[in-house]
Amino acid sequence: DRQTLxxxxxxLRRSNLRESEEILRREARLLGxxxxxxxxxxxxxxxxxxxxAAVPPGKGSPGGAPSLSSPGSRDQxxxxxxxxxxxxxxxxxxxxxxxxxxxxxLSAYNQQGxxxxxxxxxxxxxxxxxxxxxxxxxxxxxLFYPLFVHMYLELxxxxxxxxxxxxxxxxxxxxxxxxxxxxRVLSSLTKKxxxxxxxxxxxxxxxxxxxxxxxxxxxxxxxHLQEKQNNQIWNIVQEHLYIDIFDGMPxxxxxxxxxxxxxxxxxxxxxxxxxxxxxxLKEPEFDVPLDxxxxxxxxxxxxxxxxKPKKDSVGSKSKKQDPNAPPQNRIPLPELKDxxxxxxxxxxxxxxxxxxxxxxxxxxxxxxxxxxxxxGLTAVDITDDSSMIVGGFADSTVRVWSVTPKKLRxxxxxxxxxxIDKESDDVLERIMDEKTxxxxxxxxxxxxxxxGTSFSPDRNYLLSCSEDGTVRLWSLQTFTCxxxxxxxxxxxxxxQFSPYGYYFVSGGHDRVARLWATDHYQPLRIFAGHLADVTxxxxxxxxxxxxxGSADRTIRLWDVLNGNCVRIFTGHKGxxxxxxxxxxxxxxxxxATDGRVLLWDIGHGLMVGELKGHTDTIYALRFSRDxxxxxSGSMDxxxxxxxxxxxxEDLETDDFTTATxxxxxxxxxQDLLLGTYMTKSTPxxxxxxxxxxxxxxxxxxxxx
Amino acid sequence: YVTTILxxxxxxxxxxxxxxxxxxxxxxxxxxxxxxxxTSPPPRDFLLDIARQKNQTxxxxxxxxxxxxxxPDRYCLTAPNYRLKSLQKKVSSSAGRIxxxxxxxxxxxxxxxTPTLGTPSAQTVSVSTKVGTPVSLTGQRFTxxxxxxxxxxKSATPTxxxxxxxxxxxxxxxxxxxxxxxNMVSSQNTSNEANPLKRKHxxxxxxxxx
Numbered sequence: 001d002r003q004t005l006x007x008x009x010x011x012l013r014r015s016n017l018r019e020s021e022e023i024l025r026r027e028a029r030l031l032g033x034x035x036x037x038x039x040x041x042x043x044x045x046x047x048x049x050x051x052x053a054a055v056p057p058g059k060g061s062p063g064g065a066p067s068l069s070s071p072g073s074r075d076q077x078x079x080x081x082x083x084x085x086x087x088x089x090x091x092x093x094x095x096x097x098x099x100x101x102x103x104x105x106l107s108a109y110n111q112q113g114x115x116x117x118x119x120x121x122x123x124x125x126x127x128x129x130x131x132x133x134x135x136x137x138x139x140x141x142x143l144f145y146p147l148f149v150h151m152y153l154e155l156x157x158x159x160x161x162x163x164x165x166x167x168x169x170x171x172x173x174x175x176x177x178x179x180x181x182x183x184r185v186l187s188s189l190t191k192k193x194x195x196x197x198x199x200x201x202x203x204x205x206x207x208x209x210x211x212x213x214x215x216x217x218x219x220x221x222x223x224h225l226q227e228k229q230n231n232q233i234w235n236i237v238q239e240h241l242y243i244d245i246f247d248g249m250p251x252x253x254x255x256x257x258x259x260x261x262x263x264x265x266x267x268x269x270x271x272x273x274x275x276x277x278x279x280x281l282k283e284p285e286f287d288v289p290l291d292x293x294x295x296x297x298x299x300x301x302x303x304x305x306x307x308k309p310k311k312d313s314v315g316s317k318s319k320k321q322d323p324n325a326p327p328q329n330r331i332p333l334p335e336l337k338d339x340x341x342x343x344x345x346x347x348x349x350x351x352x353x354x355x356x357x358x359x360x361x362x363x364x365x366x367x368x369x370x371x372x373x374x375x376g377l378t379a380v381d382i383t384d385d386s387s388m389i390v391g392g393f394a395d396s397t398v399r400v401w402s403v404t405p406k407k408l409r410x411x412x413x414x415x416x417x418x419x420i421d422k423e424s425d426d427v428l429e430r431i432m433d434e435k436t437x438x439x440x441x442x443x444x445x446x447x448x449x450x451x452g453t454s455f456s457p458d459r460n461y462l463l464s465c466s467e468d469g470t471v472r473l474w475s476l477q478t479f480t481c482x483x484x485x486x487x488x489x490x491x492x493x494x495x496q497f498s499p500y501g502y503y504f505v506s507g508g509h510d511r512v513a514r515l516w517a518t519d520h521y522q523p524l525r526i527f528a529g530h531l532a533d534v535t536x537x538x539x540x541x542x543x544x545x546x547x548x549g550s551a552d553r554t555i556r557l558w559d560v561l562n563g564n565c566v567r568i569f570t571g572h573k574g575x576x577x578x579x580x581x582x583x584x585x586x587x588x589x590x591x592a593t594d595g596r597v598l599l600w601d602i603g604h605g606l607m608v609g610e611l612k613g614h615t616d617t618i619y620a621l622r623f624s625r626d627x628x629x630x631x632s633g634s635m636d637x638x639x640x641x642x643x644x645x646x647x648x649e650d651l652e653t654d655d656f657t658t659a660t661x662x663x664x665x666x667x668x669x670q671d672l673l674l675g676t677y678m679t680k681s682t683p684x685x686x687x688x689x690x691x692x693x694x695x696x697x698x699x700x701x702x703x704x
Numbered sequence: 705y706v707t708t709i710l711x712x713x714x715x716x717x718x719x720x721x722x723x724x725x726x727x728x729x730x731x732x733x734x735x736x737x738x739x740x741x742x743t744s745p746p747p748r749d750f751l752l753d754i755a756r757q758k759n760q761t762x763x764x765x766x767x768x769x770x771x772x773x774x775x776p777d778r779y780c781l782t783a784p785n786y787r788l789k790s791l792q793k794k795v796s797s798s799a800g801r802i803x804x805x806x807x808x809x810x811x812x813x814x815x816x817x818t819p820t821l822g823t824p825s826a827q828t829v830s831v832s833t834k835v836g837t838p839v840s841l842t843g844q845r846f847t848x849x850x851x852x853x854x855x856x857x858k859s860a861t862p863t864x865x866x867x868x869x870x871x872x873x874x875x876x877x878x879x880x881x882x883x884x885x886x887n888m889v890s891s892q893n894t895s896n897e898a899n900p901l902k903r904k905h906x907x908x909x910x911x912x913x914x
Contacts, residue, residue, distance in 0.1 A: 203748045335768045445781075460772075473774075482772075483780050490745055502766065502773060510745035512755065517764070521779035526758045528751035563759030 115160040118151050119167055121233050126174070128224050136217040138253040142260065143221070143241075145175050146209040147233065149186065150240045153205060157192055164190065178261050178573035178594070199511065200263070200552070203531040208242035210265035214250040218243060244268050251662060258607065258665055259571050263531050263552035267568035272605030274566040276557065278585045279325025281542045283344075284336055324603065326544045331560050333543065334502040340458060346385065350691035357629045359643050359674055363695040367639075368403075369682055370700040377700035379464075380686035381453040386696060388476075390462055392450030398443040398464045398474070407437040410479045443474050445481045452494040457501050461518070465492035471506050473518060487514055487523050493535045498543045503560075505546050507534030513548045515560060527558045529565050538579040547588060549576030555590050557602065567605050571598055580621035580630070587648060589630055591618025597632050599647055609647045612669040613640055613676070620697070622687040629674070631695055633684025639697055641674040709733045 005028050012021040125147070129140045148171055155164035172183050188194070195201055213221075225234040237243070246269070259266050321327075336344075357363055368389060370377050376394025388408070390400045402408045409432035411417070420430045448467030455462055461482075462474040471485040471492055490509035497504045503524075507513035513534045514523035532552035539546055545566070546558045555576055557567035574593030581588055587608070588600045595616055599609035611632070620633035623644060630642040646668075682699040689695055710725070712733035717725045766773075774780055 199745050199747065206748070331763055332766045334766050334773075475772075481781050483775055489743075510751070511748070512751055517766075517773070519773040519775055520764070521775040523758065524761075524763060526751070526755040528748070528755035531748075561763065563755060 115155055115158070115163040117232075118155060118163065119170060122147065122151060122167070122171060124228070125225075125233055126171075132220060135250045136220055138256055139213045139217040139250045140221055141253075142211050142213070142256060142265075143237075145179050146211070146241055146265065147236060148172070148175060149182075149204070150209075150236055152186060153189075153195070153201070154236075156189060157195065159192055161190055176257075176260075178257075181574070182263070200532045203511075204263060205240075207264055207531065209240060210242045210244055210268050212244045212246060212251075212259075212266050212269075215245050215247050217250050218245050241265075242268070248662070255662060255664070258610065258663060261573040262554040262570040264554070266570050267554075267605075271565070271568045274559075274564070276559075276566050276602055277324060277326035277330070277542065277544060278540070278602045279322040279542065280585050281325060281328060281333075282321075326542055331544055333500050337458075343385075343458065347691060350385075351625070353692055354625060355693045356626070357624050357693050358645070362641060362675055363624065363629065363631075363689070363693055365639060365677055365695045365697055367679060367682070368696060368698040369679075370698070373700040376449065377685060378449050378451050379453045380698040381455050382686065382688040382696060382698070383455045383459050384457060384691075385459070386688065386690040388455065388459070389698065390453045390455065390464075391698075392453045392464055392466070394449040396444075396446040396448055396450060396466060396468075398446070398450055398453065398462070400441045400443065400462065400476070400479070402439055407439055408441050408479070409433055409437045410441075411477050441479045443479060443481065445472055445474075445484075446470070448491070451492065452496075452506070454496045454504065456497045457499060461497075461501075463495050463497060463504055465495040465506050465508075467491040469508070471495050471504075471516070483518070483521070485516055485521065485523075487516075488512075493533060494537045496537055496539055498539045499541055500543050503539075503543065505537045505539060505548075507537040507548050507550075509533045511550075513537050513546065513558070515546065525558075525560060525563045527556070527563060527565070529556060530554070532575075535575055536577055536579050538581060540581055541583065541585045547579050547581070549579050549590060549592070551575035553592070555579065555588070555600070557588075567602065569598075569600050569605070569607065571607050572596070574617075577617055577619050578621040578632075580623055582623050582644065582648075583625065583627045589621050589623070589632075591621050591632060591634070593617040595634070595636075597621065597630070597642070601651060607663055607665065608651050609672075610665050610669065611640075611642050611647070611672060613673055614638065616683075620684050620687040622689055622695075624689045624695075625691065625693050631687050631689070631697075633687050633697055633699070635683040637679045637681055637683055639677045639679070639684055639687070639695075641677075643672045643674055647672050709737060712736065 005024075009021055009024060012018075012024065126144070129137060129143070132140060152164055152168055155161075155167060168187060172187070175183060189198070189201065222234075225237070242265075244266075355361065355363070370391060373391075373393070377391055378394050379392035381390050382388070382403075387402065387404050387406070388400055389403055390398060392398050400408060411431050412420075412433040416433070417431060420427065424430065443462075443464075446464065446466040446468055448469075450464050450466045452465040453463065455476075460476055462476055463471060464474065465471040469486065469488050469490055469492060471488075472481050473483040473485070474480065475482050485506075488506065488508040488510055492506050492508035495504060495506040503515060503517050505513055505515050511528065511530045511533060513527040515525035515527070516523050527546065527548065530548065530550040530552055532550055534548045534550045536549035537546060538548075540557075544560050546560060547555055548558065549555045553570065553572045553574060553576065555567075555569040555572075556565050557569075558564065559566050569588075569590070572590065572592040572594060573596075576590055576592045578591040579588065580590075586602060588602055589597055590600065591597045591614075593616075595612070595614040595618065597611040597614070597618060598607055599611070600606065601608045611630075614632065614634040614636055616634050616636035618632050618634040620631075622631050623629070624631070628643075628645050630644040630647070631639060632642065633639045679697075679699065680701070681703065682701045684697050684699045686698040687695065688697075709730065710733075713725050713729040716732050717729040720729075722729070774782075777783060
């Protein structure tokens with residue numbers, strides 16, 4: 001509301017309605033200090049000129065530095081909207097109002113002066129930075145890209161097309177190589193109309209680009225910019241950039257390069273300070289006899305321990321709560337049914353026969369190739385016990401296959417069900433229809449390519465999300481569609497069931513991820529904050545957090561309980577397409593179109609490793625069952641295995657690192673790489689470790 | 705594309721009572737069309753706003769032992785989306801009376817039990833729903849309201865609502881599939897034609913008894 005008032009004031013001033021403006025100002029008592037700086041209005045003689053600079057509060061820049069752009073030869077009205085009063089990434093925002101003038105006022109780019117002089121300003125800054133000391137140069141060079149983009153967008157917005165073009169031509173080559181994709185998109189934006197409707201660009205304009213600069217470098221920059229007469233750049237810096245200052249040594253180019261790359265700069269220090277419960281939930285205890293299979297069904301949770309020689313209790317033996325684990329009832333989770341307990345028993349048995357992997361003992365890889373997939377394979381999932389594979393295709397079908405010799409059976413029709421003997425012991429077998437058993441079941445229902453699939457942990461349900469904007473729940477007992485969850489009105493790129501079932505997350509083109517429960521037709525939580533599409537969504541093993549990777553090249557970790565973003569990880573140079581949590585819940589591995597796998601420590605919010613080796617987008621990442629090996633599959637037709645134990649040992653995660661971002665990534669990708677396995681021109685779409693640590697991979701054969 | 709735009713522009717200009725199509729009309733026509741065909745996702749502040757709203761409500765508790773957890777039936781795709789037409793022949797009613805099998809299944813708590821015409825037979829269940837009278841059905845099925853306008857009786861029904869509106873407000877009935885039954889005008893003249901109509905509708909509604 002404050003902002004609308006200010007905007008109206010500006011509008012009145014612009015229309016030369018001085019008296020009304022005075023009256024409104026008096027009534028609203030706006031000559032206050034709330035604007036956090038001196039709002040100096042120069043009632044100058046030249047009509048229509050008013051230079052107002054408002055220093056947004058809460059920024060790192062010291063005190064109000066009112067920079068009045070001296071009128072001089074400038075006749076344009078510079079309209080500034082009072083910057084962000086909200087400390088955070090939403091800078092002012094675009095107020096969607098009916099009056100086009102007010103919104104135009106609010107979102108108008110500050111015409112900081114003569115458009116033809118922009119090139120001068122930029123090259124002046126460039127010269128200064130290049131002449132500065134080596135240690136500061138790397139940090140100050142971070143300024144180039146955001147300044148370049150904002151100045152270009154200003155020119156375009158104020159319709160100086162030819163100046164914009166020449167500005168672009170002259171300086172786009174200077175930018176870092178990893179911004180080239182963005183610049184290509186930018187070069188096609190030449191008119192103001194192009195900017196409308198491009199949500200990513202609008203978000204970029206209204207949010208502040210975050211730069212982390214050491215105090216020394218910042219002082220240097222500030223001194224220089226304030227000395228100059230035309231400190232337009234200073235205005236732009238204040239308005240569009242958020243400079244997060246840290247005390248310490250300036251970072252080297254290498255360190256900076258590792259962390260930058262996202263559409264909104266880096267992450268602010270406060271963004272990664274919240275406490276994250278990354279521990280695992282305790283498994284409920286119940287007894288499992290190792291030998292006697294018949295007595296499985298009789299064991300119940302909480303029964304007093306039988307006197308058996310070999311006893312294996314599922315769950316942690318210690319009564320102490322892991323300090324890093326969330327309380328059991330932090331979020332409501334479905335109770336454990338009998339069938340779930342049986343599943344767990346099976347899991348334990350298989351786990352006992354699990355192969356321990358390591359650098360000496362690599363897993364065998366079994367590759368499932370989808371031949372003749374002219375339907376365009378777009379998504380694959382495998383059940384946890386590796387009994388079924390589902391493929392989502394571009395022709396909007398979902399196909400389920402049985403991997404084991406046991407065929408897929410659906411429940412009998414109602415007429416047949418009334419005929420069976422309901423009292424017999426094997427009633428669960430009898431309700432299944434033998435006549436229509438088959439290896440493959442095709443599910444029809446979507447009206448667009450299916451981009452994500454996910455089995456429920458109890459193997460009763462299947463989720464699929466598609467370009468038609470819906471997420472569909474299918475029953476794997478009747479092989480029919482049960483529910484269509486409509487919420488995203490735009491393509492949904494990924495979906496996943498929670499590890500305990502009942503909840504699922506979906507992320508799509510509308511830049512949000514939504515948390516749903518199977519019995520609510522509307523989402524329970526909406527995670528908004530990304531600047532571009534959400535391309536990948538994963539649950540943390542304890543089901544309390546959700547990681548989303550996005551096309552704005554950041555990964556965000558969200559808390560399910562209250563929807564807050566608790567971590568922001570920047571560093572990738574391309575849209576993120578795969579995420580994997582380590583089984584112990586402490587680490588996150590991410591893969592993107594830049595071919596690098598980055599490893600993150602969730603507790604500290606730091607990047608701890610970088611695995612180089614792939615040459616194309618990484619679409620599949622999976623940790624082995626005990627977390628010793630990380631497998632990555634990519635479009636370059638290879639599966640690579642990395643030593644996860646070694647990658648995560650000896651982490652230097654002290655306060656200095658978190659505060660300053662001085663990460664020192666060891667160049668040990670080659671050491672960590674345990675093996676590269678080529679496929680015959682089959683990009684790898686999915687990876688899955690069976691319960692015995694056999695690696696399954698899936699992809700569609702492409703003949704080129 | 706161009707002809708569509710120009711046609712739209714013509715409509716707008718005639719609405720504004722202009723003599724010829726203006727550039728503004730064309731601009732408006734283009735804008736309206738693009739708003740229909742090309743939508744972009746909502747802006748960020750809007751998303752943040754609704755996210756804040758949604759995220760304030762606590763996560764709902766999960767009822768234990770509740771079988772397959774699905775949304776209420778009207779949001780599911782589990783209901784049959786077809787009707788079976790049975791092959792029952794028309795029962796020729798004596799004296800033009802319509803014998804209507806009792807079609808309501810399930811507990812129907814209250815019905816206005818006034819017969820519309822003075823001669824309800826044992827077989828005829830005539831429950832008329834006057835327009836606007838809510839029929840509260842607690843059962844999951846619905847009742848078929850057959851206006852018992854009879855061919856023979858021509859005079860006795862001054863107050864028989866002319867529109868035996870059998871439109872049962874779906875919102876009153878439970879989540880199951882609702883069939884909107886006949887909306888028949890009980891004009892006596894047309895009762896004969898109404899007969900086969902009614903029959904058909906009854907047949908259509910029969911499937912729900914299965």
